[in-house]
Amino acid sequence: MELLLIKYASEIFLKGLNRGRFEKKLKENIKNVLKEEEYSFLIDQNRWFIQAEDVSRIREKVKKVFGVYEVCTVVQTERDIEKIKDLALSVMKNHPEGSSFKVITKRANKDFPMNSMEFSALVGAHILKNTTGYHVEIKNPDHAVEIEIRDMAYVYVSKEKGIGGMPYGINGSTMLMLSGGIDSPVAGFLMAKRGIEIHAAYYHSHPYTSERAKDKVKDLASILSEYTGKVILHVVPFTEIQMAIMDKCPENELTIIMRRFMMKCACALAEKYNVQSVTTGESIGQVASQTMEALVVSDDAGDRPVFRPLVAMDKGDIMEISRKIGTYETSILPYEDCCTIFVPKHPVTKPKLQYIKKHEEALDSEELVERAIEGTEVFVL
Structure with missing residues (x-):
């Protein structure tokens, strides 16, 4: 037998x-x-x-x-x-x-x-x-x-x-900031491999980002669910927040303030769904918003531990894992997300926290985040 x-x-x-x-x-x-x-x-x-x-x-x-x-x-x-x-x-x-x-x-x-x-x-x-x-x-x-x-x-x-690692869900939970790119699905996979349950937050900027962009992220979450059993995807309406930042904050600080609001929303979702931490696909020095100074400013906006499993990895190593787990071909589909559309010509790379927080005072942060969370769609994939 x-x-x-x-x-x-x-x-x-x-x-x-x-x-x-x-x-x-x-x-x-x-x-x-x-x-x-x-x-x-x-x-x-x-x-x-x-x-x-x-x-x-x-x-x-x-x-x-x-x-x-x-x-x-x-x-x-x-x-x-x-x-x-x-x-x-x-x-x-x-x-x-x-x-x-x-x-x-x-x-x-x-x-x-x-x-x-x-x-x-x-x-x-x-x-x-x-x-x-x-x-x-x-x-x-x-x-x-x-x-x-x-x-x-x-x-x-x-x-x-086999794939190894720890039994999924044995070591707590995290809110993964899931974009349509190569990095964040790999970050989610690596956290799941350590036994951490994955919730995912995707920031959707309708009408500037298409439904195809949202479907792409849903497809990425579905691929991850082949390893985890399921992924809960939270699609956060982000247009109002981005337009408010563009209207009231310095243009060169658009990216870092946007990242801070993503962190605020991720932590608000984590609070709502009893999730213990936040995970991002950031890697030091890969883009302008991923300097040490920028990451410090971004983390200040949240109230949860932030994990970055790719922080010391080369892009080639990340791409290799992406191909291995089956997310690469979906990640490279040419649909823009909110991070690629609202990009300043000369983003600040070494932001000062006191200046960023001062400029954020022009925004009603709590109300913007609250409305975004209220409008969030939830998909179980």
Whole structure:
């Protein structure tokens, strides 16, 4: 019988008394991503297995679950020496002749009459005796025939890396400032990988930004939800705020004051929905608004911890992750967001907090933020 073996990330083993809580959350997340599938969840001496008609489809979903280190297709048989030998032989025959192999046995059940090394040697001899063209190579084999002996016995057919990280939702929550660009979806992914639940705030400047721009961000949130199970997207109407800033504040401070209002809105949403922190896709020095001085001024506008997981990353590294997680092609679609439309010719790069706050006094900040939050659309993706 073919099964999917799920191995979770080694970090979970280190959680001591909290390990049970982490395992429970991971199991919940796996069941959530498989809610539309027919399957059985099996446990053999703390190993997790899934039995399903289409193991390959299940594998593609489970390997995207945060906390899963590896997914392995295995064949289950009785804990019988001859049956295990024959099963290992049939698995090896799937590999091309002329290739090298070694047998690796993990004997978790100590009632089995042979130790791991003895049984590996026995199985290897059985394969050599009943095939031609294969040879044993201990150090660098082309293939490893892996066997686990527990209450039942399992022979590995294939292995794939999972996404790793921590079980999603185990480590609190954050309000991600999600634009349509490359950076912010990657920032959200990295936070989710550390077990942090993602809410997302998108600032929409109708009619200056199109419905296609909003749909693009919804698509990005949907891609992230393939890893998280769901993403709650808050679409914040931002036009009134931007027009007020343009009308009453110095032109060269438009970007930094806009960023401060984004922070105010993100924190207001976080307060409303009991979210603990804010996350942005900013990286030091990438654009004019991402200097150290500008980030300090931006953070002053909020009342939540602000996380920037990309802060020390090069753009090329960010793009590589974007391609890997599947957001890149959507991110580069040519629909402008509010940050790219209302851009001053010469933005201030080293803003002084006292001057920025003084110029903000011309605005009714609380009322502008309150109206934006009242008009926010919420999508569960």
